[in-house]
Amino acid sequence: MSDPSPVSGREATSRPSRASLRTAVVWDVLKDALDRRAEATGTDSLDVLDTGGGSGNFAVPVARLGHRVTVVDPSPNALFALERRAAEAGVADRVRGVQGDIRGLFDVVGREGFDAVLCHGVLEYVDDPAEGVRNAVAALRSGGSLSLLAAGLGGAVLARALAGHFTEARHALSDPAGRWGTGDPVPRRFTADQLTELASDAGLDVGAVHGVRVFADLVPGVLVDTEPGAAEALLRLEAAAAELPSFHAIATQLHVLGEKPA
Template sequence: MSDQPRPRASLRTAVVWEVLKDALDRRAKATGRDTLDVLDTGGGTGNFAVPVARLGHRVTVVDPSPNALFALERRAAEDGVAERVSGVQGDVLGLFDVVERGGYDAVLCHGVLEYVDDPAEGVRNAVDALRPAGALSLLAAGLGGAVLARALAGHFTEARHALSDPAGRWGDGDPVPRRFSAEQLTGLVTAAGMEVGAVHGVRVFADLVPGVLVDTEPGAVDALLKLEAAVAELPSFHAVATQLHVLGEKRA
């Protein structure tokens, strides 16, 4: 997998990265521009922003944490892309206090909707930041993956609770405020005026396989990466994915 600096860590990001990279390539060809303007809402320390900048694109990261933005600045400098990465403090619900509407070829909204009070408004803002035919990369926690994980850990009551809870939470100790089904996420995207291009299940197996197996078995990381890629677009596995990824295109 290209631009994945740490093989073990890539189990969490590889599927999304490959989809995003292909989407940026298509957008660059469609516009005839090698350098795109990319917005990463909630981009934190630059797990995606810095690799996107290494592709030659300009990336603006909006994040509420000043510490994360400081780490982003340092990371971008260490990777030699500081001139293509800028960070600004803010959040997706107040997005247009800090960035312009309709100014971006692609918007990343990864791990954000779980934590905002109004996910629908968050998606609408992300879409409004796009230029016509721009791409939205939306990644959020999946309900089914949490249910499966609690059940496999022997917490059967919590697993059942998550199924009936409106926010998909398994109890008061759940650190994730909200989870989504694939239907909920695609509904948010289409309601905001986007065409859904693809839906991917992310970390279908990676969070369930014992770490010692992946770390010690020769070739296990590569084999697991290939398995994750093989099932990512299969709807039958979306229901058990830890995360769900939706790629959308703004209507022209």
């Protein structure tokens, strides 16, 4: 359910790919959280749960850092791809795939067994987002971090308007689920306040809120791919705007990082 493999903006040595432009902010925040947790616990290898992690777009890079990752996903095909990707990356011994979903999470994993939980691209598709967040939090150890990534309402409204679909854009603004019409492939979208409230109500201390893909989905691909230095400049712009609340309202995705109190 998540985007293609993340590449850290700080660590990239070649021109960023379109995939890395969409995930670099989340990856940098997540890596920092894992580093802090590893330092706090005095271990180099954490237990990480990736709910809806699919083929390992985040799980495999996290495993490359030396952590143990459990991926829970309902798709057997995605889990097969995960196994293959982990093997190709040389981290098969640190990645485990389990078929399941966040609603029945504790049918397949234990409670309070993880230092970090990733819930990326999941809340849009569950019947009860609050239950999903509560389950994710219940899987965390005290002091662990939850990384929430979900579709943003404002980004969808802006995209429909810029495409000339003004009626659909207006419909999304008034629709309780933030959908622009019956043909909308995303069942639900969130504002930053809604996502933060879900995390807080589940007992998390919210530490950071980021807008993701603020500009990356709006800039023509031909410009990024052909203009010298454009991709790198866009990556820096995304990072600069990510934490500014004024840009959360137009982000395609929203990211919330919360910590479970000790």
